[in-house]
Amino acid sequence: MTIEGLAPGNELDPVQQAFLENQAFQCGYCTPGMIMAAKALLNSNPHPTEDEVRDYLSGNICRCGTYKEVLAAVKDLAEKPLQAAEKDLSAWQSRNMKAAN
Numbered sequence: 828m829t830i831e832g833l834a835p836g837n838e839l840d841p842v843q844q845a846f847l848e849n850q851a852f853q854c855g856y857c858t859p860g861m862i863m864a865a866k867a868l869l870n871s872n873p874h875p876t877e878d879e880v881r882d883y884l885s886g887n888i889c890r891c892g893t894y895k896e897v898l899a900a901v902k903d904l905a906e907k908p909l910q911a912a913e914k915d916l917s918a919w920q921s922r923n924m925k926a927a928n
């Protein structure tokens with residue numbers, strides 16, 4: 828999966844939306860990498876601690892520095908009530924299964 832397939836349709840994926848709302852913009856290389864890494868983290872651990880987020884995203888290195896905004900975006904998603912997070916994940920999985928078929 829690449830960033831292009833994350834939100835097949837007109838709606839942004841919740842991770843993309845959170846990055847947008849938190850102005851977590853980086854360059855065209857770093858933003859997709861951060862979003863896909865955040866998505867993978869949240870798929871496996873919907874409510875990571877800040878330390879877990881920092882550790883998971885530590886391989887995405889750039890010198891331009893919107894790390895604070897990226898952390899805020901992931902924190903927003905991690906703090907969503909479990910039911911909302913599961914609904915988002917379920918909708919995302921459903922959309923992607925349809926796109927794959």
Ligand code: FES
Pocket residue numbers: 853854855856857858889890891892
């Ligand atoms: S934002 Fe991509 S190298 Fe810094």
